[in-house]
Amino acid sequence: MFESAELGHAIDEETYAREVPALREGLLEAQYELKQQGRFPVIILINGIEGAGKGETVKLLNEWMDPRLIQVNTFDVQTDEELARPPAWRYWRQLPPKGRIGIFFGNWYSQMLQGRVHGHFKDAVLDQAIDNALALEQMLCDEGALIFKFWFHLSKKQMKVRLKTLQDDPQHAWRISPLDWLQSKTYDKFVRHGERVLRRTSRDFAPWYVVEGSDENYRSLMVGRILLDGLQAALKAKTRRIPQPHVAPMIASLDNRGLLDSLDLSQALEKDEYKDMLAVEQARLAMLMRDKRMRRHALVAVFEGNDAAGKGGAIRRVAAALDPRQYRIVPVAAPTEEERDQPYLWRFWRHIPARGKFTVFDRSWYGRVLVERVEGFCEPADWLRAYGEINDFEEQLVGAGVVLVKFWLAIDQDEQFKRFKEREAIPFKRFKITEEDWRNRDKWDDYRAAVGDMVNRTSTSIAPWTLVEANDKRFARVKVLRTINDALEKAFAED
Known part of the structure; x- marks a missing residue:
């Protein structure tokens, strides 16, 4: 699944500078139309390899669009308040309202992948977490939500080069976190379990988009285009989705009274x-x-x-x-x-x-x-x-x-x-x-x-x-x- 993200895609500065103004204009127009219609929320899940440009891309989206209509949520270690409640509670309470965009770092996929990579549970528990994630996303989409799921990818070699470059730069060394170094040691496990999760959870109502993270211009334009195309299509549609019953039809002869x-x-x-x-x-x-x-x-x-x-x-x-x-x-x-x-x-x-x-x-x-x-x-x-x-x-x-x-x-x-x-x-x-x-x-x-x-x-x-x-x-x-x-x-x- 990740092979296509390791081809070294790159976009030169001239092309990038030519395309960005129209993309920014389109995203802003779509964002304001989303607010005006107020028909559905947009949920963006950010996942992938550390150092692949997740934070930089989200920062750029906030510059290109109106940040007042975007809420960015990061889910790191659970707080005492969150530990005292069901795991999904922390995500439910941060869902964006209709007409707004919510960006989730450290979301339900991050939690299940980290738990499996570090051996806190086995595949059976991971599979249950996958089923729960699909059920949640299906419900959100049936309620009208538009979901984008991005996996930012780097090859193992690219990741090591990035960490070494940052480490040798006094002005940027602070950007390397303990999680970056930890993931460099568990890269193979993370990618293996990540592929399992992505294959099982990429559905028509909430597909995954794998974004190569080595070239800043490429990943920025790719994410921007995907968001713009998805937003424009949803805004033009008369309805977001036609919810389908998840249970069998009623049996007419059954007298429950x-x-x-x-x-x-x-x-x-x-x-x-x-x-x-x-x-x-x-x-x-x-x-x-x-x-x-x-x-x-x-x-x-x-x-x-x-x-x-x-x-x-x-x-x-x-x-x-x-x-x-x-x-x-x-x-x-x-x-x-x-x-x-x-x-x-x-x-x-x-x-x-x-x-x-x-x-x-x-x-x-x-x-x-x-x-x-x-x-x-x-x-x-x-x-x-x-x-x-x-x-x-x-x-x-x-x-x-x-x-x-x-x-x-x-x-x-x-x-x-x-x-x-x-x-x-x-x-x-x-x-x-x-x-x-x-x-x-x-x-x-x-x-x-x-x-x-x-x-x-x-x-x-x-x-x-x-x-x-x-x-x-x-x-x-x-x-x-x-x-x-x-x-x-x-x-x-x-x-």
Whole structure:
């Protein structure tokens, strides 16, 4: 794969000087058009051999284009904040919004290659990292992102000559880093594993471009041309991509509504029994959250359910057991303008707690396969592929030590009607009932079908759904607390 990058391409100064003005003008025009359209972000991944001109090229791009619309991110050693969260969190939080360009040094490819080259893991782990990278890039592209992946290459001989030249130049010797010398010793391994990664991850939606780095003029013009051609093509297209479902089509004969019909909604607790059981489970939760083993975990609880099913009351009983500094409640409503400029899951990634902490999502990422599906706020291809993206997201959370519990609070139509009427009659509860709540009742069957599909496709062994019989609020609150406690105890036992 890298042979063609070692042919000694060169561009003379006259040719370079003649082509640069038009290239700069084109890049600036494309950049401003990108901002004006605001339809998609651009993500540029910078990888390759140390000393091949990665930094110099990015510096030049910032000179040729408007640096105010470019954010450059470098991911070196993970910070304590990043170590306390899933590996992808550090990248998600730095994604550029629509209309902007983000350049990533030390990205997910750098991390996997360095880990493999230095023997921190074997090929099986590298292959898993490759699969995760492809899944992330596929999701980003399906959300509209334009991705460029550049590998800056030097032959082993060229690399040694460059290092020797810099070392002998007092004015530039400082540019040689310990990583440069280290890579000179591991060059063969780095290239071998690099070829494996590039071959497996160069796809039509996010291809790799190998750039020979020995000639400054050549690499600058090559990168500039590739960016300009890609930007112009994307800006002219009516849509970035047509997302394709990553899951099989729905089976028309499958009646998932039976799943909710099987619940025994008559289960209830007497007031005295409820008080005793609630106190026991709250004390148990308080103790578990203070357990030293919690330092190796984070806790995430997802609350979904029918309107007026009692999510707020259940959340309050959970919170009442804890110090407010231990938890955070994230109410999820319609996305903000900032959130609409990012991939769908971005606004949830940013709220993932650190180890020892607890985040409650009042509504969640499942809105895409529930309300957005039923109300037609997104295309079928979007909510169909969301099942796979959500499963991948949750797998990453659990793999990083997050204890994830997911609740669907279920009530029947008669109980919902009763609660709606009660809310309208009580002054301090009227804010809880809206015209939209009444309107949603007309789509009761549609929502039940969506819930059945959701549970079918996203209740996995590592992140199962807990269906909560919520016609009786007391029973539901105790079941929620007990489920959280059981999940924490199970996680601690497996440490």
